Amino acid sequence: xxxxxxxxxxxQISLYQEWLHRERGLAFCDYAAMWEWSRTDLAGFWQSVxxxxxxxxxxxxxxxVEGAMPDARWFTGTQVNYARQVFRHADMADVAGQPAIIxxxxxxxxxxxTWSALRCxxxxxxxxxxxxxxxxxxVVAAYLPNIPEAVVSMLACVSIGAIWTLCSPDMGTPAxxxxxxxxxxxxxxxxxxxxxxxxxxxxxxxxxxIRQGLPSVTDLFVIRTGNGAFPIAGATDFQDIQPVDARxxxxxxxxxxxxxxxxxxxxxxxxxxxxxxIVHGHGGVVIAACAGNMHLDIGxxxxxxxxxxxxxxxxxxxxVMWNIQVGGLLSGTTICIYDGSPKGGTGTVEWxxxxxxxxxxxxxxxxxxxxxxxxxxxxxxALRDIDxxxxxxxxxxxxxxxxxxDQEWGTRQFATLGTSDIWWCNISGGTDIAAAFLSGNREMxxxxxRLQCRHLGASVEAWDEDGRAVREQVGELVCTRPFPSMPLFxxxxxxxxxxxxxxFESWAGVWRHGDWLSVEADxxxxxxxxxxxxxNRHGLRMGTADIYAxxxxxxxxxxxxxxxxxxxxxxxxxxxxxxxxxxxxWGPELEGAIARAIRETLSPRFIPDQFIQAPAIxxxxxxxxxxxxxxRLFQGWDxxxxxxxxxxxxxxxxxxxxxxxxxWRAETGMAAAKAPARGx
Numbered sequence: 001x002x003x004x005x006x007x008x009x010x011x012q013i014s015l016y017q018e019w020l021h022r023e024r025g026l027a028f029c030d031y032a033a034m035w036e037w038s039r040t041d042l043a044g045f046w047q048s049v050x051x052x053x054x055x056x057x058x059x060x061x062x063x064x065v066e067g068a069m070p071d072a073r074w075f076t077g078t079q080v081n082y083a084r085q086v087f088r089h090a091d092m093a094d095v096a097g098q099p100a101i102i103x104x105x106x107x108x109x110x111x112x113x114t115w116s117a118l119r120c121x122x123x124x125x126x127x128x129x130x131x132x133x134x135x136x137x138x139v140v141a142a143y144l145p146n147i148p149e150a151v152v153s154m155l156a157c158v159s160i161g162a163i164w165t166l167c168s169p170d171m172g173t174p175a176x177x178x179x180x181x182x183x184x185x186x187x188x189x190x191x192x193x194x195x196x197x198x199x200x201x202x203x204x205x206x207x208x209x210i211r212q213g214l215p216s217v218t219d220l221f222v223i224r225t226g227n228g229a230f231p232i233a234g235a236t237d238f239q240d241i242q243p244v245d246a247r248x249x250x251x252x253x254x255x256x257x258x259x260x261x262x263x264x265x266x267x268x269x270x271x272x273x274x275x276x277x278i279v280h281g282h283g284g285v286v287i288a289a290c291a292g293n294m295h296l297d298i299g300x301x302x303x304x305x306x307x308x309x310x311x312x313x314x315x316x317x318x319x320v321m322w323n324i325q326v327g328g329l330l331s332g333t334t335i336c337i338y339d340g341s342p343k344g345g346t347g348t349v350e351w352x353x354x355x356x357x358x359x360x361x362x363x364x365x366x367x368x369x370x371x372x373x374x375x376x377x378x379x380x381x382a383l384r385d386i387d388x389x390x391x392x393x394x395x396x397x398x399x400x401x402x403x404x405x406d407q408e409w410g411t412r413q414f415a416t417l418g419t420s421d422i423w424w425c426n427i428s429g430g431t432d433i434a435a436a437f438l439s440g441n442r443e444m445x446x447x448x449x450r451l452q453c454r455h456l457g458a459s460v461e462a463w464d465e466d467g468r469a470v471r472e473q474v475g476e477l478v479c480t481r482p483f484p485s486m487p488l489f490x491x492x493x494x495x496x497x498x499x500x501x502x503x504f505e506s507w508a509g510v511w512r513h514g515d516w517l518s519v520e521a522d523x524x525x526x527x528x529x530x531x532x533x534x535x536n537r538h539g540l541r542m543g544t545a546d547i548y549a550x551x552x553x554x555x556x557x558x559x560x561x562x563x564x565x566x567x568x569x570x571x572x573x574x575x576x577x578x579x580x581x582x583x584x585x586w587g588p589e590l591e592g593a594i595a596r597a598i599r600e601t602l603s604p605r606f607i608p609d610q611f612i613q614a615p616a617i618x619x620x621x622x623x624x625x626x627x628x629x630x631x632r633l634f635q636g637w638d639x640x641x642x643x644x645x646x647x648x649x650x651x652x653x654x655x656x657x658x659x660x661x662x663x664w665r666a667e668t669g670m671a672a673a674k675a676p677a678r679g680x
Contacts, residue, residue, distance in 0.1 A: 010305060011442040012294040019052055031441055031453060032523050039459035042481060046287060046457060053290040055085065058256055065482060068509050070500060072482035079256035080283045082263055083122065083159035089300060089332030090115035096302030099334050102310065102361050103148045106195055106340035106353070111148050118152065120249040125156035128241050132219050134187055136161030139265070141185035143176060143210060145169055145194050146317050146339040149223050149238060151326055153189050158263055158282070159254035165265040168318035169194045170621050172646025173206055177213045179267045182277045183491050184216040189238070193228025198345030204229040259283030265491055266320060266431045276498065277491035280434050288435040288485035289327040291456055295439035296425060297394065298365060300332030312336040313367035313396060314354050319622040320431040321398065336363050342372055351376045352386065359388030367396030370406065371623035377409040378558055378581065384416040394423045399623045401527050401545035402426050404449035405553045426451045428515070428527050435485045437477070437513065438525045447524040449549065454525065458483055462517040467507055474528050474543060477517035478510050486511065516543040530628070535564045535574065535606060544627060550601035551594055556584035559617045562608065563631040566670070575634070576608035579616060586613045615656060619649045633661040636670065
């Protein structure tokens with residue numbers, strides 16, 4: 001085990017709490033009291049985060065927060081820059097010998113960047129963009145996998161006030177264009193190829209097609225990966241840009257920008273229309289990330305409390321968790337990124353690549369989607385067979401609800417490695433806020449299957465249908481007061497109409513997040529699924545996450561998906577798609593076991609009306625079950641308006657679900673529903 005020293009026993013939140021007592025005279029008896037203060041005294045709390053993290057501005061704020069949602073404004077009068085905050089750590093980290101980025105891919109190729117090397121590469125590209133006339137307010141689009149060049153490009157772009165937007169090469173060309181065409185980028189940065197699951201894929205023709213679909217692009221930069229055809233007509237080789245020297249890099253200063261200057265554009269799933277192009281600001285993301293990193297318990301890798309910290313969260317670049325991982329740099333943390341499949345190479349599904357990556361590079365903080373841990377458990381993975389994992393002290397999970405069984409599996413696995421106190425940090429938030437509303441606190445008791453606490457500064461509650469806060473029962477997840485990384489606006493949303501209808505249509509001035517939430521007596525929280533995928537059986541509501549937790553703990557079940565569909569007679573039918581585990585026989589006996597599990601754990605009302613054996617469950621690229629798209633298929637929506645194959649991890653099964661939906665509607669006599677046109 002690594003000796004972190006006595007100071008390492010103190011969590012980042014405890015260090016902050018001690019600072020509040022020493023510098024502000026504030027003392028709290030427990031986390032609940034500190035959270036209550038943080039959400040009621042927004043100005044006092046967020047000013048303290050600014051001061052504690054020594055955020056800087058050449059001009060002081062005239063006001064910390066003013067106005068109500070959705071028009072709240074933060075730190076009026078200040079100037080910031082995301083890249084400037086990152087590079088404030090460079091000199092100290094380099095002296096301590098701690099790298100900024102450690103990156104690896106499926107082939108085992110490793111790239112390690114010191115902080116000074118990162119700053120040099122960022123400066124090189126930033127000055128090249130500036131030389132080509134790119135600056136404040138220009139959009140720079142990137143089509144890149146999870147490689148160091150993606151981080152370099154992002155920091156270079158935002159350092160000169162340009163606006164960053166990114167899509168993963170996992171996505172199909174129509175999906176990429178549906179996003180980028182909204183924002184009319186001036187620059188496109190792309191990789192000529194990718195490798196995933198042992199299969200290299202040339203993307204040169206795709207890059208050409210994307211550029212042809214973006215007439216606004218004046219400059220194309222291509223990164224050679226060894227997996228694609230190069231050169232590409234009209235492209236500048238990213239590697240051929242003349243690097244600046246160390247002196248020039250040291251003198252380069254990211255531009256001071258207004259607190260609410262656009263930083264990046266993220267995209268919603270686009271299930272029923274054009275993907276929402278969500279714009280976040282420099283200041284809001286920086287300060288929310290600083291607070292969020294306290295919850296993650298990560299700090300400067302060169303500090304006594306976190307010496308040698310190495311933070312990994314497996315993510316494709318199209319998922320907001322890529323942004324969260326890069327945000328570790330804001331706190332001076334070494335980030336460890338992996339480009340490739342977590343499953344294994346062609347012909348094998350072993351779920352060991354990420355763990356082997358973590359072991360090789362001495363990762364201390366390991367995060368992934370909840371579905372990853374479920375897959376590891378169901379595959380019978382034994383972590384004791386992988387040497388070098390004992391440095392991991394924390395496990396993170398998000399994307400969907402982490403079950404008790406999966407969390408306890410991970411805890412037992414690390415106990416076999418001699419780590420009896422592994423900490424689970426389950427978080428929930430998302431693309432909408434580029435942060436978490438619910439998070440962890442290393443000082444609090446373990447809460448298997450739940451999230452330990454509500455995020456500091458996030459006035460999150462569970463509301464019933466009448467807009468009343470409820471405890472220990474499921475309600476709508478709402479945020480009743482502003483949070484700094486809420487979107488500035490949606491790109492191209494005239495009068496902010498779509499923004500307002502997305503979050504504020506249910507209750508004026510109150511953010512409705514779209515999740516079912518239960519706040520327990522101890523302050524821990526349970527996400528019970530998306531509120532638009534809730535099962536309502538004769539007046540009793542249940543989140544789908546509860547049903548999956550009951551069913552998927554059965555050893556014979558590999559995966560499942562449940563939908564509640566109107567049957568055309570004024571009633572509805574509860575349909576469950578089930579993927580049996582390896583060696584499990586499908587039949588009445590297994591159906592009976594599922595029914596008993598639901599009856600005994602939840603209620604007989606939620607026993608499905610029909611079981612359907614399925615070859616696989618459709619999931620998004622970030623691992624979320626695609627409940628609503630499948631439900632809409634059964635309602636008769638056009639598949640092209642419901643589900644995008646390029647955004648589906650296992651797209652080959654989509655035709656199977658379309659056929660099942662057609663057959664079910666024919667059997668029930670249910671007419672096809674009218675879906676909104678694309679873009680509505």
